[in-house]
Structure formats: C-alpha cells, structure tokens
Amino acid sequence: MSTDPLARAWVEVRASALRRNVQTVRDAVGEDVALVPMVKADAYGLGVAEVVRVLEPLEPWGYGVAAVAEGLRLRELGVRRRVVVFTPLPPDSYGDAVAADLGVAVSELDALRRLRDAAEAAGRPGIFHLEVDTGMGRAGFDWRRREEWGPRVAAFAEQGLVWEGCFTHFHSADEGDPGSVREQWKRLREVLEDLPLPASGVLVHACNSPGALRCPEYAADAVRPGIFLYGGVAGEGLPAPEPVVAVRARITLVRRVPPGTTVGYGATYRASREETWATVAIGYGDGLPWALGNRGHALVRGRRAPIVGRISMDLTVLDVTEIGDVRPGEVATFVGRDGEEEISLEEVAELAGTINYEILTGLGGRLPRTWRDDAGY
C-alpha cells in the first residue's frame, strides 16, 4: 500500500503479473508466433512508458497503437522495434508516420496513395499492414471484393511501399461460441490465397486476446493481445489472467451519523440506524464509475463496505459500520485484493453496465500509477 502522504488515491500495477500474462499468451500460441502487444490508450490506462519498460526485455516483435501520436511517443521512449498504427489515419498524418518509421494499417487505396506520396516526399520507406474486413465493418478492405482491390494493392507494393503485414480483426472472439471466429478466419484465408502477395511474404495476424486464447490454431504469424496482458478477463470460459491493477484510495474522514442522516447529491441514501461513514478521496473524476453509487463496494481491512449515496467527482462515502474502528489514513480498495477479499475489474464493469476495457482506460490522469514488482498485491 502507498506510503506517499501526497497520494489520496492511486493505481497499483504489478509488473510481475503483466509478465506472467504475456507468458500465458505465449504458452497458448507457441514460441514461434510473434507477439505484438497492443499499447494503445496509454497501454489501457496503465501507463505506456512503464508497460514498455516491462515488455521490452520480453522481446516482442513490436507494438500496436491506435494513433500516430502514440507511435511517436514510443519512439520518444526509445522503442526501436516495429510499431504499427492500427486505425485508419487522418489524411494529413502519413508524413509523421513515415518520419517515425511507423507501420500503418490501410483500408483503402487512397491510404496507399497518401502513404506512397509521404514516403516519396521523405525519401523513406512507407510500411503498411493491409487490413481485411471479414465482418468487423469498421475498417479494412472488404474481403468479398478482393478481385477489385487485390491487384491494385500489389501494384503499390511494387512502387516502393513495403507490404509488411496482412490482418483481420475478430468481432466476437470473446463470446463462448467460436463459430464467427472460424468464419472470419476462413474469409481471411480465402483472401490470402487470391492475393498476389510479395514473394518475401507478409506477417499474417488476426488474434486479439480472446482469439489467441480460444483459437490458437489461428494465431498465424503474430498475435495482438491487449486486455488479457493488463489483467482483464478476455471472454467467456477463457483462463483468467493474473490481476495486474488495483485501485486504492485513502479514507480521509470518519464520522458516526444518527439515523435519518442523508449523504451525497440528491440525498439518495439515508442512514436507517446509527452508522459509521468513511469519506474516501476518490470519485468519478478519477474514473470510478458514477453508476456504482448505492451499488458498489470497496474493501476496508479485508472486508466489503457498501458505497452509500452517489459518487461525487472527488469523494465517495462508504458505510463501515460493520467493520469497526476505522481511522482516517486507512486505505480503501475499489479494484483489487485486500486480505482474503477481492473486487475484480469485471465485477466493477458489470455493476457499472460496461466492460473491463472501459474501466481500465477510464482510470483518471489524477491517479498516480504505482508500480510494484513483488508477489504481494
């Protein structure tokens, strides 16, 4: 637990668990499959600089990001490996991508034109991964129309662009039935058979975390895990990751209140007896979902304390009546383990009506990320 007197609330991150989750993915797909950890959105909210510092010694093939600026940040951090931007780029950002030696995912011929022009202007290679839309519907060349675009893509590759990869993205790998994954994989295979691929070959990849864990037979040349590495359950019936993240905050005020006392905006909770309330220095301004008001819990001294009233921007109140003589300065855990009790990311997401991804990426910039490397949690 944090001993920093300035820390009102913080995110604790376990490097050892992150490493073990990487190994679990590697064990699932085999050591010959290249690893492309997705580190977009500040590495799912954990902090990309530290995440990359942990991942670098594990020698991934490269990293995946969602924005050119995220790729530039990796270069600033000293990353020399391959970096691929996996979303369609704004039309005027190809020059920056080329200058930083980023690979870009392309979904249309115009993207290839822009990449070629930027590469020519810079006198540097333009490197692309061809995205095939096999059902996701948000980006990629339509798998059904490959006869139209296939030869034209190949022509770009002959005009000096480097065709580094070819990939698709599964829309439902997290769901229990792998039928749609099979279908999307089949569509990608059909495209690969018909395409005039460069003789030197391209890196073929399709699997996100649930894809890699559920269907390692489709791992192809590389996998692109994200959520699982960061401790999020990747889908129904899949092995659980080791928890990586804990969200903790300090209790800063404890009061005994008489029956009838109300708490929070809207006065939505009223004490039914004499109760002890602990005010905790964390709120929705830190990414704690507002929806947990009157529904969620925090752990105090290894026991569950209900959240009472609405969550404020900076404060949350717990009913600690059953827990005993709680003191200001003690720590409340909103995600993670305390003693024998644990609140998972998935429990919080479920209560808030969202997904574990949104909880992680929503953790606020106001929370310092405290990295630990031990087994304690």
Ligand SMILES: *Cc1c(COP(=O)(O)O)cnc(C)c1O
């Ligand atoms: C975010 C992303 C991933 C990682 O997905 P997870 O479900 O977090 O493992 C993989 N591929 C692409 C293209 C992505 O955008």
